[in-house]
Amino acid sequence: ETGVTQTPRHLVMGMTNKKSLKCEQHLGHNAMYWYKQSAKKPLELMFVYNFKEQTENNSVPSRFSPECPNSSHLFLHLHTLQPEDSALYLCASSQGRDSGKLFFGSGTQLSVL
Amino acid sequence: EDKVVQSPLSLVVHEGDTVTLNCSYEVTNFRSLLWYKQEKKAPTFLFMLTSSGIEKKSGRLSSILDKKELFSILNITATQTGDSAVYLCAVERSGGGADGLTFGKGTHLIIQP
Numbered sequence: 001e002t003g004v005t006q007t008p009r010h011l012v013m014g015m016t017n018k019k020s021l022k023c024e025q026h027l028g029h030n031a032m033y034w035y036k037q038s039a040k041k042p043l044e045l046m047f048v049y050n051f052k053e054q055t056e057n058n059s060v061p062s063r064f065s066p067e068c069p070n071s072s073h074l075f076l077h078l079h080t081l082q083p084e085d086s087a088l089y090l091c092a093s094s095q096g097r098d099s100g101k102l103f104f105g106s107g108t109q110l111s112v113l
Numbered sequence: 114e115d116k117v118v119q120s121p122l123s124l125v126v127h128e129g130d131t132v133t134l135n136c137s138y139e140v141t142n143f144r145s146l147l148w149y150k151q152e153k154k155a156p157t158f159l160f161m162l163t164s165s166g167i168e169k170k171s172g173r174l175s176s177i178l179d180k181k182e183l184f185s186i187l188n189i190t191a192t193q194t195g196d197s198a199v200y201l202c203a204v205e206r207s208g209g210g211a212d213g214l215t216f217g218k219g220t221h222l223i224i225q226p
Contacts, residue, residue: 004155040218043156097212104149106154
């Protein structure tokens with residue numbers, strides 16, 4: 001148990017569906033992140049939130065929409081995804097935005113059909 | 114553009130062997146190098162290295178950084194099947210925090226009984 005919980009663990013969706021990924025951290029951290037991990041590729045940073053404010057959007061397509069209602073919860077809303085969006089989506093948190101030491105959740109394995 | 118190259122990409126050894134994993138990097142304004150272990154899905158933090166030549170140790174794992182030659186190694190002695198995982202190396206740019214983290218593709222280590 002890393003203190004960061006992600007749901008669901010697995011998700012299969014069609015290209016016309018809308019779904020959401022949820023992340024919750026119990027560590028009292030101030031910064032939260034979404035990463036994408038595709039096969040044979042390095043972890044890619046998608047979004048950064050610091051004290052609920054989005055500070056980074058790494059040119060992510062608008063079909064991915066993050067939401068951070070408070071410092072403990074982070075969502076990733078998905079709509080009209082493409083098959084190439086199939087990947088492991090990892091949530092992470094850190095004490096502050098200036099810390100490289102991340103605590104990761106177990107991820108959501110997403111398959112887009 | 115920051116770059117992290119890990120080698121080998123995969124490695125199979127027998128229980129009890131010693132392994133050395135490599136990470137070379139190019140980064141503007143280096144701040145730290147981090148190692149993570151990814152079993153199943155969630156990467157977990159192992160080490161953060163900031164100073165050259167100082168070994169960090171935790172049980173059978175140790176790591177050292179060479180800032181002149183721009184690389185780090187992760188050593189695992191007396192390997193056990195529980196060491197089987199993907200080992201991720203990341204470098205942090207000064208002032209970037211987790212925003213400024215660049216990950217390598219990882220080394221997939223398999224320990225055979």
